[in-house]
Amino acid sequence: MTQRHNGAHSPALRVPDAPITLSTASVYPEKVPSAFEIAALLGYDGVEVMVSTDASSQDLTVLRRLSDYHQVPIKSIHAPCLLLTQRVWGRDPWGKLVRSKEVAEELGADVVVVHPPFRWQREYARDFVTGLDRMQEETDVLFAVENMFPLKARGAEAGMYLPDWNPVDQDYPYVTLDLSHTAVSRSDALDMAERLGDRLRHVHLADGIGITNKDEHLVPGRGSQPCGPMLENLAENGFQGHIVLEVNTRRAASRADRLEDLAEALAFARLHLAAADHTWEVTPAGEVSRRGMP
Template sequence: MAGAVSIPGATVALSTASVYPESCASAFATAARLGYDGVEVMVWTDPVSQEAGALAALSELHGIPVVSVHAPTLLLTQRVWSTDPWTKVDRSIELAQDLGASTVVLHPPFRWQKEYARDFVEGIALRERESGVALAVENMFPWRARQREFEAYLPHWDPVLQAYDNVTLDLSHTATAGSDAMAMAAALGARLRHVHLADGLGSLKDEHLVPGRGGQPCAEFLELLATRGFAGSVVVEVGTRRVTPEQRDVDLAEALAFARLHLATASPAQAPASPR
């Protein structure tokens, strides 16, 4: 029937980073209260974010699953769990398995992590085969300051041309990098496993705005996912650290409504074929 609307199998989840500086426990309560489908746990200095038993208890208490784990591979989490990057990855995989999460999100190595970077692509592929967990490498961006640009990541901040089977596409990072999110999605095809939904205005700062408040094609991107029948996770990862608790709820409810609206589109059988 022409004009039929289909809701794809995509899960809309909330990153625990979206309630920072509130706790991981607060993120579960917020996600349940606002009607999110699940939670992505950012492994952070919060002890609860590192402990499978505590996270499982929160999941059961609020009736909301953990869909993904974000490994502590950020610059600010270099000492969480270990200073050894592969230990961080392996413990993130174990945490995901303990929680029944299908995906671990991780950043590419920093340029100074030369030994880690040398075996990164092969090491990721090996761990995916052995664990059955998707290791979705996230797109990043060049670091810029005083009109100078520094390539901070190896083998590169852009995962499209790398041999990763699974990729996370972050729409705040595409804004900071000046990347074309739609072209990246088309080039990745089925390798696009996971999405961090946010927005940005293209400044030098990684802004993580509520979708629709920046310059990224967030609506069109979600509609493309829907026409593809995307069945991965769309994770809202926005910054709310400078707002009141009441405004945080407003922002996160708005982000959820935005995602649901634009993931509801003409069914794949009726819609035009998506680019490849």
């Protein structure tokens, strides 16, 4: 099928079924209920719950009520892996993942986002790959390990994660690719996505300038990362995972400004998550046929 512009044929657009969702972290310092309200207002396809010190992010009953009230599905759960969430859902890292899986299953979420272990979590790190494999066998929820970044001080690089901050060469079946983190690590995001192939099931869409060691989580299009080309490549490849807007709006001068930032982020994602459908061709006579078919 083609579209005609000024008498000329151009390829139709192919848009993958990948939902574009809003991370609850994107509304901070507002609380989790605001994320559901804003997602519904702006037309996001769902929400990713960042389990944090916000009590509502930890409460299964509250999350279900918010999802039902706003008619916004919870598509993914971000396990409490941050330094500031070390005591959320207990101190045992495996216990946190088990609880995240249980909540995801109860709420109908598809993915649990996981960070690699901190360097000082040696016992957890030693069994991390095999432990994830065992847990994955017990559930349809995907555990997607997120790319992080090294710390740098006085020109030296210090590893903070085990076995590594970069999941590409690790034996993880599923991966989350964060484009703010690729800015900090000075990684080639497009190359990482290509090397991950079908293991890439989850994208944290954000931007970063990458000059400092700051994890910026800018609105896509405001930094140096290939956010647009990344989305276009995913569309070309029929990506079926999730696109999650995980951006920093804490400096927004007002709620109206926060809404504008999140509306812009969603518009950027929808614009670029489309690709020309090259499976069709048009002859000089205007006949349309599937490419490669008689």
